[in-house]
Amino acid sequence: MRWPRRHGADKVWLSESEIAAAYRRRLMAADDQAARLREVEREAVLTTATTSAQSRWPLPLLVVSLAPDLPGDLLLDAETVRAFTSRTRQEIAMVGGLSSTFEETSVAHRRLIAEAGGNTRMAVRAQLYTDGAGTFAMHPSSVNVANAPAQEDEAESFRVRVLDAEVVDRVASALRYLARHARDQAAVHGSALLRVMLVSDTHLHPDVQPYAVREAAPYTFPGFERYRVALDTPAQGGARPVGTRFSRLAYGESHAHLDDLADDGLSLTRATARLVDDLFQTYGLPQNRQIRQDGTVNEHAWGEHWTSIKRWVSAADIPVAAA
Structure with missing residues (x-):
């Protein structure tokens, strides 16, 4: 068995052993990429664990990670840092946002x-x-901790909604x-592996627990390790539960082309829906309510977030689904 491969203006034929070696390299590259994704996510979690606010109640953590198929090579020098700092002061990272997202760089x-x-x-x-x-790590701000011991369902007392x-x-x-960042700063082209992680508290993540001091807060709070995330969705007058399952730790993974993610439009909303749907299925929800699989946006499922999302979809010409 032989297979052609272009070599400049000529064509060479790979032997069977060379073909087998090429397949091994491809499989190893995929394994390396997945390992790289887990590595940067772990660093984000551990960093957050050392700096996050200690609260009387759990503080959920959401981490989105990206690892390109082919690594780039950004030169990290003083000029790169100066440009990054200047750019970050003006950069609006949140879709539909009106002000810069970050305050400090390092x-x-x-x-x-x-x-x-x-x-x-x-x-x-x-x-x-x-x-x-x-990685992009943040604590969801729209959190309701059900912590009333008097509830008939004791398990409901340990839900982080x-x-x-x-x-x-x-x-x-x-x-x-x-x-x-990957495309415009690190000069990466092609696709990337994506991952989203949601944990009920940073200190309950398995990468943090082996190093934790169990006699210190937040582990000393009653029932702390029993908390699980449950999903709510906007409803008239507030929010209502959605989904049928609860989880301490959930993941979603997908793959997308960098151009589809970096440029606003239907490609970004479709990629977002795929990744979030994979996460939400852990909670018994087959797909999210906010973005349909074709990338169109459901304006009635955002609640108070619709104000900023409406600015984004209008500017990016993203279709709004018919009611």
């Missing part, structure tokens, strides 16, 4: 960091690596931001 090993909110519940942090990989609309909003923002 450098760590082979990565640039943008963050805001410090050690508060509003903290948001992006870590952008020289190979084009990146997160608004689905905010998750969709934040995932779309993170995908666009990370893809623009």
Whole structure:
């Protein structure tokens, strides 16, 4: 068995052993990419665990990660940092946002960091690596912790209710931001592996627990390790539960072309829907309510988030689904 391969203006024929080696390299590259994605996500979680606010109640963490199929090579020097700092001061990372997202920038090993909110519940942090990989970590702000011991269903006392609309909003923002770094700064082309993670509290993530001091807060709070995330969705007069399952830790994964993510439009909304749907299925929800699989947006499923989402879809000419 032989297979042709272009070599300049000529064509050479690969032997059977060379074909087998090429397939092995392809499989190893896929494994390396998945490992890279888990590596940068783990770094985001551990960083958040050392800086996140300690609350009497769980503080959920949402992390979106991206690892390109082919790594880039951003030169990290003083000029790169100056340009990054200047750009970040003006950059609106959140879709439909009106003001810059980040307040501070810094450098760590082979990565640039943008963050805001410090050690508060509003903290948001992006870590952008020289190979084009990146993470975007934040605490969902629309959180309702059901903590009334008098409830008939004791399990309901340990539910952390997160608004689905905010998750969709934040995932779309993170995908666009990370893809623009990979494509425009790290000079990466092609596709990327994507991952979203939602945990009921940073300190309940399995990468954090082995190193935790169990006799210190937040582990000393009664029933802390029993908390699980449940999803709510906007409804008239507030929110209502959606989905049938609860989970301490949930993941979603997908694959997309960087151009589809970096440029506003239907390609970004479709990619967002695919990734979020994979996450929400852990909670017994087959798909999200906010963005349909064809990329059109459901204006009635966003609640208070519709104000900013409407600005975004109008500017990007993203279709709004008929009621």
